[in-house]
Amino acid sequence: MSGNVLSGTEVRSILGGVPIAWPAAVVIKSLGDIGQAINDVRSFPVVVKAEGLAHRHASGGVWTGVRDRDALVASVRAFGLHFGFPITVTPYLQHNTEYILGVTRYQTGECLAMVGIGGTAVEARDQTIYLLLPVARREAVQAVLAFTSEMHQAGQLADAMIALGEVMVADGHKRYGSIDLNPVVFDEGGGTLYALDAKVFLADSVP
Amino acid sequence: MAEMTGKDLDYIRATLRPSAVTIVGYSPDSAGSTNLLQRLRRNGFTGPVHLINRRRAERGESGFLPSARAVRGDLGMVYVLLEGPAAVQVVQDLPRRPAGVVIFGAGFTESGRPDLEAELVTWANGAFDGSPVPVYGPQSMGIFSTANGFFGTNAILPERIEQGEVAIVTQSGSLLCTISRTASARNLGLSRAIAVGNGRVTSAFDAAAALLGEADVSVVVVYAEAVPELALLRNLGQVARVEQKPVLLCLGGVSLAGRAAAYSHTGAMATEERVVGAVARHSGLITVRSPEELIWGAEALIDNALRTPEGTGVALIGFTGGGVIVVADELARHGIDLTVPSTDTVDRIRLAVDGHNTTWNPVDGGPALGRPGGVSEITRAYVADPGFGVYLGLAGGGLPPPTRVHELQVEAFAQAVLDGGALGVVGSYVPDESTGAWKIAGLTTARGGNELAAKARILRDWSRLNSPLRSVQDLQDQASEESCQVTF
Numbered sequence: 009m010s011g012n013v014l015s016g017t018e019v020r021s022i023l024g025g026v027p028i029a030w031p032a033a034v035v036i037k038s039l040g041d042i043g044q045a046i047n048d049v050r051s052f053p054v055v056v057k058a059e060g061l062a063h064r065h066a067s068g069g070v071w072t073g074v075r076d077r078d079a080l081v082a083s084v085r086a087f088g089l090h091f092g093f094p095i096t097v098t099p100y101l102q103h104n105t106e107y108i109l110g111v112t113r114y115q116t117g118e119c120l121a122m123v124g125i126g127g128t129a130v131e132a133r134d135q136t137i138y139l140l141l142p143v144a145r146r147e148a149v150q151a152v153l154a155f156t157s158e159m160h161q162a163g164q165l166a167d168a169m170i171a172l173g174e175v176m177v178a179d180g181h182k183r184y185g186s187i188d189l190n191p192v193v194f195d196e197g198g199g200t201l202y203a204l205d206a207k208v209f210l211a212d213s214v215p
Numbered sequence: 216m217a218e219m220t221g222k223d224l225d226y227i228r229a230t231l232r233p234s235a236v237t238i239v240g241y242s243p244d245s246a247g248s249t250n251l252l253q254r255l256r257r258n259g260f261t262g263p264v265h266l267i268n269r270r271r272a273e274r275g276e277s278g279f280l281p282s283a284r285a286v287r288g289d290l291g292m293v294y295v296l297l298e299g300p301a302a303v304q305v306v307q308d309l310p311r312r313p314a315g316v317v318i319f320g321a322g323f324t325e326s327g328r329p330d331l332e333a334e335l336v337t338w339a340n341g342a343f344d345g346s347p348v349p350v351y352g353p354q355s356m357g358i359f360s361t362a363n364g365f366f367g368t369n370a371i372l373p374e375r376i377e378q379g380e381v382a383i384v385t386q387s388g389s390l391l392c393t394i395s396r397t398a399s400a401r402n403l404g405l406s407r408a409i410a411v412g413n414g415r416v417t418s419a420f421d422a423a424a425a426l427l428g429e430a431d432v433s434v435v436v437v438y439a440e441a442v443p444e445l446a447l448l449r450n451l452g453q454v455a456r457v458e459q460k461p462v463l464l465c466l467g468g469v470s471l472a473g474r475a476a477a478y479s480h481t482g483a484m485a486t487e488e489r490v491v492g493a494v495a496r497h498s499g500l501i502t503v504r505s506p507e508e509l510i511w512g513a514e515a516l517i518d519n520a521l522r523t524p525e526g527t528g529v530a531l532i533g534f535t536g537g538g539v540i541v542v543a544d545e546l547a548r549h550g551i552d553l554t555v556p557s558t559d560t561v562d563r564i565r566l567a568v569d570g571h572n573t574t575w576n577p578v579d580g581g582p583a584l585g586r587p588g589g590v591s592e593i594t595r596a597y598v599a600d601p602g603f604g605v606y607l608g609l610a611g612g613g614l615p616p617p618t619r620v621h622e623l624q625v626e627a628f629a630q631a632v633l634d635g636g637a638l639g640v641v642g643s644y645v646p647d648e649s650t651g652a653w654k655i656a657g658l659t660t661a662r663g664g665n666e667l668a669a670k671a672r673i674l675r676d677w678s679r680l681n682s683p684l685r686s687v688q689d690l691q692d693q694a695s696e697e698s699c700q701v702t703f
């Protein structure tokens with residue numbers, strides 16, 4: 009795992025106050041854990057991720073749609089060989105739009121929040137809005153409404169963005185340089201907001 | 216905590232109405248010195264002017280003092296005609312609080328001495344009790360006010376500046392000259408101007424916020440080249456909201472460079488251009504793309520009397536066929552979507568043009584031109600649509616209207632827009648330098664597609680700031696354009 013990028017359970021702990029759901033994760037810490045871990049997987053398909061990579065998808069460290077136990081075992085073995093451990097396994101969530109929520113320290117030392125269309129091509133799509141923290145809820149909702157017309161979804165995204173901002177602003181030692189929640193999605197019913205991936209980039213990872 | 220208003224920054228506004236002036240480093244052999252003094256007197260400043268020149272005073276030359284310590288009474292505005300460390304020393308030696316300080320010279324950060332600017336900041340904030348001392352510079356060209364005739368500036372200005380409602384704040388001294396001259400050429404009156412120079416002590420944003428508090432200032436235009444803190448934009452926007460006055464902001468020299476790819480997505484995409492533009496707009500500032508647009512925008516807002524229509528959509532009505540297509544393309548380049556009007560509006564327009572049109576925004580008013588009242592009918596059909604607030608009339612034959620018939624068309628358009636309480640621009644799509652100072656009461660005019668589109672964009676942004684957001688669609692439309700907007 010890169011010392012400058014935090015992911016997995018450590019990130020969930022840091023972001024515990026953010027009103028967002030996390031898919032149940034099975035963490036596999038070594039090859040020896042595979043058997044027990046796979047028994048803990050309740051349903052398929054699943055998503056397999058190599059932890060500790062800054063941009064997993066671009067590095068090939070995310071496999072979605074893994075459909076059964078045999079495929080899962082093979083995925084975990086391959087990831088363990090190429091990327092090392094730990095590896096997380098989460099249920100695949102059916103969803104529509106992928107969003108991104110993020111916070112970062114700007115060159116002036118001030119903190120910014122960002123919301124937009126996320127996923128793997130977030131930078132290529134370049135559909136994001138930046139707001140200066142702290143941000144009022146109305147302002148956050150107004151920004152989010154660029155990307156969804158569903159008011160209850162806008163409210164959830166806005167609340168998550170505000171809470172994410174509070175994590176950043178409360179970081180008095182400036183340990184965190186940037187936090188990405190990408191993608192965040194609503195489940196098939198559209199009611200619950202999930203973070204499918206999250207990373208905390210430590211301040212010393214800033215070039 | 217109460218919201219800050221422009222009136223909270225009276226210590227900055229006070230620099231434009233000093234009771235005295237002290238010029239340190241004055242020399243009758245220096246054009247900079249003599250220009251400053253002559254301009255002060257020529258424009259009616261009657262307070263004492265203290266001339267500081269140690270060598271001349273020691274030689275016994277009349278009219279000179281050896282230092283500011285020898286000044287009896289109020290120092291007023293202190294102008295420092297020295298550079299670098301010498302300038303800082305003079306400021307630090309001031310015996311009493313001045314109204315403010317202007318440092319014309321260089322020799323600071325650009326000469327590798329950022330520590331000198333830091334010393335000025337420390338002095339301004341701590342030398343005297345109470346509010347900070349305003350310091351314009353280094354590399355300031357000074358300040359002026361037409362309200363009271365105080366012209367403490369070395370800038371090359373027009374012979375006469377008409378008194379008006381526009382205030383200028385600029386980090387660039389040469390742009391103070393350019394903007395003032397352009398405004399004068401267009402008969403756009405100016406109220407006050409502050410050239411903040413490097414803006415490290417008193418920022419352009421604080422100066423702008425202060426000028427918003429002046430009763431005779433309706434619009435503030437700002438040119439800046441650095442944003443030391445994003446919060447300054449937010450503060451300025453807050454004051455603009457409280458004062459209910461527009462601030463037009465042009466930022467020069469912002470970086471397009473992205474961050475390293477190994478960084479987070481949020482960090483990598485936080486380019487200076489994207490971030491500063493977004494924060495400025497979300498703070499309620501109207502961003503423009505060039506210093507020229509500062510003048511166009513101020514003119515458009517003043518000409519339209521800062522009306523605040525409920526609708527925010529932009530409608531283009533042409534009194535000439537091909538021209539609307541050209542202008543529509545120009546509007547698209549300025550990020551303006553010509554939204555399709557409601558079905559009811561389309562039905563009304565169809566009646567007005569006898570059903571010959573195939574597009575409804577822009578609309579070619581040509582088929583209706585031959586009928587008395589045709590232009591008025593088309594325009595009023597649109598004005599009745601609550602979704603629209605900015606109307607662009609593309610004049611057939613150019614401007615000024617070449618015939619009485621063309622003039623009647625423009626007047627009919629203008630009256631319909633005014634009756635609807637909306638914002639309007641009458642333009643020609645080819646720049647015509649013979650347009651001169653032709654005006655139409657209550658609306659603004661534009662020469663050429665670029666000016667027309669820029670004014671449309673600025674008026675639209677003004678209407679968005681003031682329109683109650685009535686629907687999710689309004690919010691979406693506004694924010695969608697925001698999210699795709701890279702340049703400002």
